[in-house]
Amino acid sequence: MAEEKKGRAVATKTAASIPKFVRGNLAATLKAKEEGKKVAYAYIADGQDEIMRAMDIVPAWGESFAGVCAAKRDAEKYLQKAESDNFSRSLCTYATCTIGFDMVREELGGGAVPDAPWGGMGRPDMILGSAQLLCDPRFKWPQATQHYLRDVPVFVGSMYYPPFDPKMDHHEQEKFYVKYATEELRECVKFCEKHTGKKMDWDRLAQIVELSDRTWDLFIDTYELRKAFPTPMDTGDAMNTMVPLTFNLGTQEAYDFYKQLYDELQQKIANGEGVADPEKYRLIWAAGLPSWFALGDFQYFNSKGAVFPVEVTYRGCEKIERLELPKTNDPLEHIAWRWVRYWTHWYDKARKRPGSLPKVERIIEYIEEYKCDGVVFHSAFSCRSWHAGIIHQAETLKKVYREIPILILEGDIVDISSYNEADTHNRIDAFIEAVDSYKKRMN
Amino acid sequence: MINYFAGVDIGSTMTKVVIYGEGIRAMIIGPTGPEHRKLANKVMEEALIQAHLKFEDLSYIIATGYGRINVPFADRQVTEITCHAKGLHSLLPTVKTVVDIGGQDSKGIKIKDGRVVSFVMNDKCAAGTGRFIEIMADSLGVPLNDMGRLSLTADKPAMISSTCTVFAEHEVTNQLSGGETLPNLVAGIHESVATRVASLVKKLNIEPDVAITGGGAKNIGLVKALEKKLGCPVLIPPEPLITGALGAAILAKEIFEKYTKEGQVPERSKSGLQEAKFFD
Amino acid sequence: MAELRDEKGLAKAERYYTDYGVRARELKAEGKKIIGYISALCPVEVLTAAGVVPFRLKGNVNEAITKGDAYMETIVCPFVRSVFDSAIKGKFNFIDGMVLPHQCDSLDRTSDVWRDYLNLPYFHFLNAPHVTDDPSIEFMKELLKLFIKTLEEYTGKKITDEDLKQAIAKHNENRRLMRGLYELRKVNPPLISGVEMIKVLIAAMGLPVDESNKLITEVIDEVKARAIPSNGLKKRIMIIGDQIDSVDIMDAIEGAGAYLVMDDISVGSKMYWQDIDTDKEPLQAIAERYLRKLKIPTNFVDTGGTYEDNLNARFGHMRRYIEEFKVDGAILFIYKYCDPYGFEVPAIKSYIESAGVPVLYLEDEYSTSTIARMKTRIEAFLEMMA
Amino acid sequence: MAFFLGIDVGSGYTKAVVCEDTSLRSYSIIPSGGDYRKAALESSENALKKINISMSDISNTIATGYGAAIVDFARQTLSDISCHAIGINYLFPSVRTVIDIGAQYSRAIHLDSEGRIVNFIMNEKCAGGSGKFLQVTARILQMDIKDLGRLSLTSEKPVEFTTACAVFAESEAVSRISEGALPADIVAGIHKAMSSKIIVLATRVGLVPDYAVTGGGAKDIGLVRAIEKELKTNTFVAQEPQITAALGAAIFASSR
Numbered sequence A: 001m002a003e004e005k006k007g008r009a010v011a012t013k014t015a016a017s018i019p020k021f022v023r024g025n026l027a028a029t030l031k032a033k034e035e036g037k038k039v040a041y042a043y044i045a046d047g048q049d050e051i052m053r054a055m056d057i058v059p060a061w062g063e064s065f066a067g068v069c070a071a072k073r074d075a076e077k078y079l080q081k082a083e084s085d086n087f088s089r090s091l092c093t094y095a096t097c098t099i100g101f102d103m104v105r106e107e108l109g110g111g112a113v114p115d116a117p118w119g120g121m122g123r124p125d126m127i128l129g130s131a132q133l134l135c136d137p138r139f140k141w142p143q144a145t146q147h148y149l150r151d152v153p154v155f156v157g158s159m160y161y162p163p164f165d166p167k168m169d170h171h172e173q174e175k176f177y178v179k180y181a182t183e184e185l186r187e188c189v190k191f192c193e194k195h196t197g198k199k200m201d202w203d204r205l206a207q208i209v210e211l212s213d214r215t216w217d218l219f220i221d222t223y224e225l226r227k228a229f230p231t232p233m234d235t236g237d238a239m240n241t242m243v244p245l246t247f248n249l250g251t252q253e254a255y256d257f258y259k260q261l262y263d264e265l266q267q268k269i270a271n272g273e274g275v276a277d278p279e280k281y282r283l284i285w286a287a288g289l290p291s292w293f294a295l296g297d298f299q300y301f302n303s304k305g306a307v308f309p310v311e312v313t314y315r316g317c318e319k320i321e322r323l324e325l326p327k328t329n330d331p332l333e334h335i336a337w338r339w340v341r342y343w344t345h346w347y348d349k350a351r352k353r354p355g356s357l358p359k360v361e362r363i364i365e366y367i368e369e370y371k372c373d374g375v376v377f378h379s380a381f382s383c384r385s386w387h388a389g390i391i392h393q394a395e396t397l398k399k400v401y402r403e404i405p406i407l408i409l410e411g412d413i414v415d416i417s418s419y420n421e422a423d424t425h426n427r428i429d430a431f432i433e434a435v436d437s438y439k440k441r442m443n
Numbered sequence B: 001m002i003n004y005f006a007g008v009d010i011g012s013t014m015t016k017v018v019i020y021g022e023g024i025r026a027m028i029i030g031p032t033g034p035e036h037r038k039l040a041n042k043v044m045e046e047a048l049i050q051a052h053l054k055f056e057d058l059s060y061i062i063a064t065g066y067g068r069i070n071v072p073f074a075d076r077q078v079t080e081i082t083c084h085a086k087g088l089h090s091l092l093p094t095v096k097t098v099v100d101i102g103g104q105d106s107k108g109i110k111i112k113d114g115r116v117v118s119f120v121m122n123d124k125c126a127a128g129t130g131r132f133i134e135i136m137a138d139s140l141g142v143p144l145n146d147m148g149r150l151s152l153t154a155d156k157p158a159m160i161s162s163t164c165t166v167f168a169e170h171e172v173t174n175q176l177s178g179g180e181t182l183p184n185l186v187a188g189i190h191e192s193v194a195t196r197v198a199s200l201v202k203k204l205n206i207e208p209d210v211a212i213t214g215g216g217a218k219n220i221g222l223v224k225a226l227e228k229k230l231g232c233p234v235l236i237p238p239e240p241l242i243t244g245a246l247g248a249a250i251l252a253k254e255i256f257e258k259y260t261k262e263g264q265v266p267e268r269s270k271s272g273l274q275e276a277k278f279f280d
Numbered sequence C: 001m002a003e004l005r006d007e008k009g010l011a012k013a014e015r016y017y018t019d020y021g022v023r024a025r026e027l028k029a030e031g032k033k034i035i036g037y038i039s040a041l042c043p044v045e046v047l048t049a050a051g052v053v054p055f056r057l058k059g060n061v062n063e064a065i066t067k068g069d070a071y072m073e074t075i076v077c078p079f080v081r082s083v084f085d086s087a088i089k090g091k092f093n094f095i096d097g098m099v100l101p102h103q104c105d106s107l108d109r110t111s112d113v114w115r116d117y118l119n120l121p122y123f124h125f126l127n128a129p130h131v132t133d134d135p136s137i138e139f140m141k142e143l144l145k146l147f148i149k150t151l152e153e154y155t156g157k158k159i160t161d162e163d164l165k166q167a168i169a170k171h172n173e174n175r176r177l178m179r180g181l182y183e184l185r186k187v188n189p190p191l192i193s194g195v196e197m198i199k200v201l202i203a204a205m206g207l208p209v210d211e212s213n214k215l216i217t218e219v220i221d222e223v224k225a226r227a228i229p230s231n232g233l234k235k236r237i238m239i240i241g242d243q244i245d246s247v248d249i250m251d252a253i254e255g256a257g258a259y260l261v262m263d264d265i266s267v268g269s270k271m272y273w274q275d276i277d278t279d280k281e282p283l284q285a286i287a288e289r290y291l292r293k294l295k296i297p298t299n300f301v302d303t304g305g306t307y308e309d310n311l312n313a314r315f316g317h318m319r320r321y322i323e324e325f326k327v328d329g330a331i332l333f334i335y336k337y338c339d340p341y342g343f344e345v346p347a348i349k350s351y352i353e354s355a356g357v358p359v360l361y362l363e364d365e366y367s368t369s370t371i372a373r374m375k376t377r378i379e380a381f382l383e384m385m386a
Numbered sequence D: 001m002a003f004f005l006g007i008d009v010g011s012g013y014t015k016a017v018v019c020e021d022t023s024l025r026s027y028s029i030i031p032s033g034g035d036y037r038k039a040a041l042e043s044s045e046n047a048l049k050k051i052n053i054s055m056s057d058i059s060n061t062i063a064t065g066y067g068a069a070i071v072d073f074a075r076q077t078l079s080d081i082s083c084h085a086i087g088i089n090y091l092f093p094s095v096r097t098v099i100d101i102g103a104q105y106s107r108a109i110h111l112d113s114e115g116r117i118v119n120f121i122m123n124e125k126c127a128g129g130s131g132k133f134l135q136v137t138a139r140i141l142q143m144d145i146k147d148l149g150r151l152s153l154t155s156e157k158p159v160e161f162t163t164a165c166a167v168f169a170e171s172e173a174v175s176r177i178s179e180g181a182l183p184a185d186i187v188a189g190i191h192k193a194m195s196s197k198i199i200v201l202a203t204r205v206g207l208v209p210d211y212a213v214t215g216g217g218a219k220d221i222g223l224v225r226a227i228e229k230e231l232k233t234n235t236f237v238a239q240e241p242q243i244t245a246a247l248g249a250a251i252f253a254s255s256r
């Protein structure tokens, strides 16, 4: 079944170096043993990146590995393996794919798995989960993994942000949310100290946090270059270029990567180089993880003259100054504030527009700033976290903003079994026609 | 004196009756009509004729299958899962995993010493069932009987991307007009069903020997495709359609004998073989 | 309704079950505020202390989800979709407000949908944590304070510590009584059937706590008066899952020839097994009960010890039920698209099986449309155990 | 004076429409079968023959629908969503929501006052609730599909269907019949089940009146009434609703 689909040809040179990053991350988990380092199963956007980096813990990202399996169209064997022990197909397929892989690796004695995509992941020494945001699998998945890796200790921390309520001021609440998140991060440090036998070097942590802040800023500066006409890079590439921010936060490599990307985009803008020729329609990818096995669909959009100068997905950061973070000398408290504000800094805006939602405000702002003519959502059936509530976002957008064309594609992140290319292309065709008539109407 | 027992399997597509004395005395297979009860009578009558017996000669009758509650003359109802396991075990005692592909559902059953230890059933979707193949055969104009043979001559099974039976039907006819060969399409159809069935039964930790029963086992192309997907050889009982009915009959015998051993008489159904009335 | 006034115990429960919400509607007419809630994670004590009527929302397994699907994705668990569908169709038009605790993604990610489309005068999303360590308890207390504040603003009435203590006492009494009723399932055959039991459970969750206490007391008296039956021959089954709140599946189990003697479901024992400590400060005690004592898969438990220890901490109560209620087989019934329960299936299954009790795992819709297939599986399971 | 041809190759039926400038002159509907190209040719020829013209008289041809890509004699293809929009706007300019019930797909399209698409939505991976149900029902009841609608209107107690699968609806209907359910109640039950699925789509594009029902399903008066009941308002249905997209294609052809 491992019929390898040709990955999407990336538009930028810098994005072409991403496979190296991903391979490097996987290889690091396999090499860690030799280097005397500990490997931790980790989950993105849990706020624990810098802690791991500061303690030389090598993160092993199931979300990345499962994405690789999906992109190589080689996930089915692991999904089936998990299913053979009664994990339902409706559960997060990042999780079930990775658990299936864990099961296979355990059967082989815990070492390397010969036919695993890109060598697979190394056996972890610990699992660092996180409860509440962003999703249930972030704490149920570690627990479920322990069923197969019984000796591996599990930590589950907790990172919360205040829920949006149009009638309630969230600023009051932020304080106790941050306090809680800080304490939970401290628990994480304690757990890591216990299982690595090392003490946290707090100065080093502070430096790494500072580096991440700069990476956040640089990332946004780089991505905002995409406002140019024609846009020098679209979401098809962004699904690759998100890797350093998402999986390598707190490393110099990540920072350098965006520096390089920044330079390249500037160059392309100077040359007037775009993604589609000519660029006829600008779309926003307004929510949803992509179907990793069908990234080629972005090219299909491009072939119709449609580009995505902006996406919400994997834009997991913001310019630090826009977050107005309170001063603190505690790097953990800083992470906590940064994390909470990342979510809540849209709230005041959303409250000002009756009936709106923070997620919708964000989409509106991007539509305006990146001059978009249409909105695409992807609804992946196995992940409720990002994909339940999309209908409501779309409805709200239409209600509080304007009747802009919206396409909701349905699929999955890893499970290819319900994907149909012809069908998807048909839908895209019809949507582009709708965008076309919208543009005519707006002029 | 020999005691005779009957098993009646009212499937979604086929109705099967087996009469069992010392060995199989009769087996009849007929299509399931909407009026289960009437049909059960008819098939039973035929079976009695074949066995040269009268209804009164039957000591105990078990009904199974999807329409099992619609057999008024049966003395007991037992699910097809138990009956398939029982029937199969009597025919192929080494089998530990049974795949049953019927008209409306597919199942995987694990057995140990002739008893069910675990099982899985498919969802309420026609994909991955015998019905899928029937519909495809119909729209390709290939007799169901020929599907298996035809697919064995395929050089490269066609890829059928729709799971939905309705969508797949169109996909198949399109591919046919697009020049895809009939054998490749039929093989593709079998692969599609085999993939679904395999992922269903893989939920049970498959242990050899593996056997296939139900109407799907009549289709050699499907069996081959399934072997490929499961990665192991699959045994086929001599008449796979009757496995459930046979299991029911054997179970009837066992129950009857258990009672008589304890000096008791099992309770029997009061309804004779008269035709049931529907629209009064 | 004069002719109904004499109705007692099971008959009353039957009516409250069949016409779910009938009593809440009457109370509403009397001027009471009715606050709907979802999940066993909602601290009903706080609602009682606020002087409003807590009313647990349920879906309708007999009705296809139609209207709700226009607002909510089908990747949300079918139970939540069904409740929302009922709500948007106006089946709960007597509720004044709603509390949605953060149990799982299906609830969390749809909280805006509930708030914006039902448009109730009162709506609160209780952002309960999943982790249960000390900082989490402190955090939960902050959330409870916020919850209380919103209720006070809504009702215009202060909630004092004394109010909370009284409410705690009443709900502890409610739990004690219900456990007493469960006791009557221990004999063989049980004095009360699983079908009757679920009706009582549903009826009870739609009543103010005092009325619920009275109802349970009546049922206990009625059931206790039944003749002690002769020795039962059927298998004794326990059902495990989240909100299984209709008789249909219970009926399917008992109809297939088994006794349903115990449950670990969120309208059943999960609600009634753990009391709130009365010797602690009320908020602390409430936080501890809902985070640490409540046995739901969204409360993360890790003992820091071995995996076996963790399993005992998570599922040990089920083994105790198996012993106390002499359970022969367990049915694990999980709704599709439910991550919290779904990820536990292998662990629960092997844990229970290692106690020598077979487990039937069913993953299905929240709908009677699949009941025939369920029955076949349940019957086969019983045949398997025979 | 010029002739324009619009061809809608649907998954169930192929429809050809000939317009003289922007007036409808003739049309033809034939089952698509397996060979879309053949169906497109045949239906076009049928339609041309009716008004005694030939392919060479056609100034422009636009193909649409599921099999549009195979129609090599068309100058251009346009998605059936757009064609429906054009067709409906031509027929009923006040319509803002189009509900199209085809053989496999149902969709809802929201139009602006100039008939341009604002948004659309269609059923995804499962044919549950599609026009296929009607075909299945007609076959089981051994009736002509044309007569389902009227029969349905006589029902007093529609059967509740428990399956959403277009394939198993057949066996469910069969067993309901054997339990004594009246054919009228079966059909009405199918209509009810379909309409509640369709309303979800319509709600999601916004429920803006006026409404039109198109596609082959719109020929079924029982289904249309069931939809109207859910919408609580009347809908526009063209005399021949099945050709809406083909008509739209022909009109579009005339504008090029």
Ligand SMILES: Nc1ncnc2c1ncn2[C@@H]1O[C@H](COP(=O)(O)OP(=O)(O)O)[C@@H](O)[C@H]1O
Binding pocket: B010, B011, B012, B013, B014, B015, B032, B065, B101, B102, B103, B104, B105, B129, B130, B131, B133, B134, B144, B145, B146, B147, B213, B214, B215, B216, B218, B219, B241
């Ligand atoms: N001769 C045959 N060749 C191929 N397939 C067959 C044959 N006979 C029956 N089948 C298949 O078997 C199915 C019926 O199998 P059966 O086990 O009787 O199902 P059920 O018990 O649901 O009626 C039909 O759907 C058909 O696909």
Ligand SMILES: Nc1ncnc2c1ncn2[C@@H]1O[C@H](COP(=O)(O)OP(=O)(O)O)[C@@H](O)[C@H]1O
Binding pocket: D009, D010, D011, D012, D013, D014, D065, D101, D102, D103, D104, D105, D130, D131, D132, D133, D134, D135, D145, D146, D147, D214, D215, D216, D217, D218, D219, D220, D242
């Ligand atoms: N005379 C009729 N009465 C009722 N329904 C009909 C009639 N003719 C066709 N249909 C329905 O219309 C469907 C086909 O509609 P159509 O719009 O042509 O679909 P498609 O474009 O997908 O081929 C059929 O599946 C059938 O359900």
Ligand code: SF4
Binding pocket: A063, A092, A093, A094, A095, A134, A135, A136, A137, A138, A289, A382, A383, A384, A385, A386, A413
């Ligand atoms: S956010 Fe979604 S995809 Fe990611 S781990 Fe959670 S459920 Fe899985």
Ligand code: SF4
Binding pocket: C077, C078, C079, C080, C103, C104, C105, C106, C107, C242, C243, C335, C337, C338, C339, C340, C341
């Ligand atoms: S069944 Fe699962 S997903 Fe649904 S409400 Fe309960 S915990 Fe949440």
Ligand code: SF4
Binding pocket: B124, B125, B126, B127, B163, B164, B165, B166, B167, D125, D126, D127, D128, D164, D165, D166, D167, D168
């Ligand atoms: S996908 Fe197709 S076969 Fe499956 S339930 Fe839906 S209509 Fe039936």
